[in-house]
Amino acid sequence: MNHPTPSQTVGPFYGYALPFPGGGDLASGGIGVHGHVYDGAGDPVPDALLEFWQADEHGSLAGSPGTLRRDPTDGSVLGRDGLRFTGFGRVPTDQDGHWALRTVVPGNGYISVCVFARGLLHHLYTRIYLGPDAFLDALPAQRRRTLVATPEREGVYRFDIHLQGEKETVFLDFG
Amino acid sequence: MSEPLKQADIDQEIAARAGEHGEHPARDYAPYRSTLLRHPHRPLVVVKDPDAAELSGPVFGVTDVTTLDNDLTKQHPGEPLGERITVRGRVLDRQGRPVRGQLVEIWQANASGRYLHQRDDHPAPLDPNFTGVGRCLTGDDGGYLFTTIKPGPYPWRNHLNAWRPAHIHFSLFGTAFTQRLVTQMYFPGDPLFPYDPIMQSVTDESARQRLVAGYVHELSEPEYSLGYRWDIVLDGPAGTWMEEGR
Ligand SMILES: [Fe+3]
Numbered sequence: 001m002n003h004p005t006p007s008q009t010v011g012p013f014y015g016y017a018l019p020f021p022g023g024g025d026l027a028s029g030g031i032g033v034h035g036h037v038y039d040g041a042g043d044p045v046p047d048a049l050l051e052f053w054q055a056d057e058h059g060s061l062a063g064s065p066g067t068l069r070r071d072p073t074d075g076s077v078l079g080r081d082g083l084r085f086t087g088f089g090r091v092p093t094d095q096d097g098h099w100a101l102r103t104v105v106p107g108n109g110y111i112s113v114c115v116f117a118r119g120l121l122h123h124l125y126t127r128i129y130l131g132p133d134a135f136l137d138a139l140p141a142q143r144r145r146t147l148v149a150t151p152e153r154e155g156v157y158r159f160d161i162h163l164q165g166e167k168e169t170v171f172l173d174f175g
Numbered sequence: 176m177s178e179p180l181k182q183a184d185i186d187q188e189i190a191a192r193a194g195e196h197g198e199h200p201a202r203d204y205a206p207y208r209s210t211l212l213r214h215p216h217r218p219l220v221v222v223k224d225p226d227a228a229e230l231s232g233p234v235f236g237v238t239d240v241t242t243l244d245n246d247l248t249k250q251h252p253g254e255p256l257g258e259r260i261t262v263r264g265r266v267l268d269r270q271g272r273p274v275r276g277q278l279v280e281i282w283q284a285n286a287s288g289r290y291l292h293q294r295d296d297h298p299a300p301l302d303p304n305f306t307g308v309g310r311c312l313t314g315d316d317g318g319y320l321f322t323t324i325k326p327g328p329y330p331w332r333n334h335l336n337a338w339r340p341a342h343i344h345f346s347l348f349g350t351a352f353t354q355r356l357v358t359q360m361y362f363p364g365d366p367l368f369p370y371d372p373i374m375q376s377v378t379d380e381s382a383r384q385r386l387v388a389g390y391v392h393e394l395s396e397p398e399y400s401l402g403y404r405w406d407i408v409l410d411g412p413a414g415t416w417m418e419e420g421r
Binding site: 001002003004005006008009010011012013014015016017018040041043045051053054055061062063064065066067068069070071072075076086087088093105106108110112114116117118119120121122123124125135139163164165168169170171172173174 | 198200201202204207209210211212213214215216217219220221222223224226227228229230231233234235236237238239240241243244265267268269270271278282284291292296306307309310330333344347352353355356357358359373374376377381382383385386389394405407408409410411412
């Protein structure tokens, strides 16, 4: 077995490299999910980068390429074609620590999230659940809540991420 | 206001944690002060589910990159200032299998140690001929290649007189979302290594060495560029089954 290359923080200056136009627009006509990222003092984190990976409405995890689709003439970002579902999103938090995602309800019930930030030496995984699930049932009620998106209005859900503290989000280890 | 933190204070803290085992840095590595309020206190919840969505991952393809994206010296009308280098290597999984057709992204400071980022206020010049962003897809052998310039070291505010060793930020995807990796590549022999809490957060000496590229003279191109080699191994769940060349 090879030893893995160690992780290092994304730092504060990824902003002109990793985010791309339409990074939070996985699909239109579906749902919106949004929230804040908070640190252990309860302050918003303005320099986090969230990545999302999910199944389509039917539960298929065979996302299409084309998330970052480029114009071969001048290299500019064309973005998704809007017809093929890529399943991947990438959104930096704004100055308020806020992020937003437009997507469809995944057929398997949850959206996978990977959190990067300055000060985070190794990324963290969590999940956004949009309904009940056996995985949630296995967690203590207090903690379970941190993984469930709250319906805010028709088609819009709220999901805050707390990196530390009283309301600390459940983060996942895949072994 | 309390006394500003000095390098000697950070050095002591680094020494106290040196040699701790672990393939990856601990998230609660206090010498890097920004970790203090940004790491979870509770243990992570272990997921043992062969159907977990995270055992698959996003797919990238030829539409997601253009052929010039991996040459950071060709993105503007003029040549950037600095030492022209090539960085190449292979992306492998823990079983040593090539990670094929996956996206590799890099970003870096220019030769003077300045990022093209509004919040980088280091008083070093920007280079109109250098953006510092590149991307490519790995080949059939897991190989990647970038042509760029060697980034400069730069100051930051972790403590008084804190300087980052020269580094290139790397972002990598495997075939599973659990193989995601964001890391930094360093250059051999940099005198700033022992002072840098971000690099020293990898407390195991041999693990830390895996962050350092090798200078390979045979990879230098006469009259053109200096050659570095850096292989990358993606971590993943112990039981990751992966079909070759998905
Ligand atoms: Fe940096």
